Amino acid sequence: MQSQSDAAAMQGADAFYFGKLAQGSFVIPRCTDCGRWHFFPRVLCPHCGADVLAWQAPCGGGTVYSTTTVRRKEGDYNVCLVDLDEGPRMMSRVTGIVPDAVRIGMRVRAEIVQEETGPLLVFVPGEVQR
Numbered sequence: 001m002q003s004q005s006d007a008a009a010m011q012g013a014d015a016f017y018f019g020k021l022a023q024g025s026f027v028i029p030r031c032t033d034c035g036r037w038h039f040f041p042r043v044l045c046p047h048c049g050a051d052v053l054a055w056q057a058p059c060g061g062g063t064v065y066s067t068t069t070v071r072r073k074e075g076d077y078n079v080c081l082v083d084l085d086e087g088p089r090m091m092s093r094v095t096g097i098v099p100d101a102v103r104i105g106m107r108v109r110a111e112i113v114q115e116e117t118g119p120l121l122v123f124v125p126g127e128v129q130r
Helices: 004-011 013-022
Strands: 028-031 053-056 061-070 077-084 089-092 107-115 118-125
Touching (some): 013 118
Antiparallel strands (some): 028 053, 077 089
C-alpha cells in the first residue's frame, strides 16, 4: 500500500493538497521525525529536512495574524494571514463577514468552498466545534 507521503511525492505536493481539498479534506504535512506541521505543501520538512511526512488533518482552528481589505469595483474582499493552531501560517481570506470587520487576533475556523477555479480553503469567524 502506498503512503500519503509517497503519493504526494509522485504527483506533487500541491496537486496532492488540492486533490484532497476537492475530496472535502483539509490536510497538511506533518513531519514524522520532528513532529512539526508545515504549510505550503512540499515533500521535505522545512524544519529538519526529513522526507517522511504524514498528511494529517489539522483541527481547523486559527487566529488572524494580519489582514487587509482589497477594494475592487466588483466588490471588496479580505486577504489575511492565519496562524493555524498547529503552527503553520496560511494566506487565505475570512468570509461570512464584511471585509473591514476582520481583526488581528480574531479566532477563525477553516472551511472548504468550491470556486469556479476549484476548491479553496477559507476561514470563517468562530471557534472549531469539537
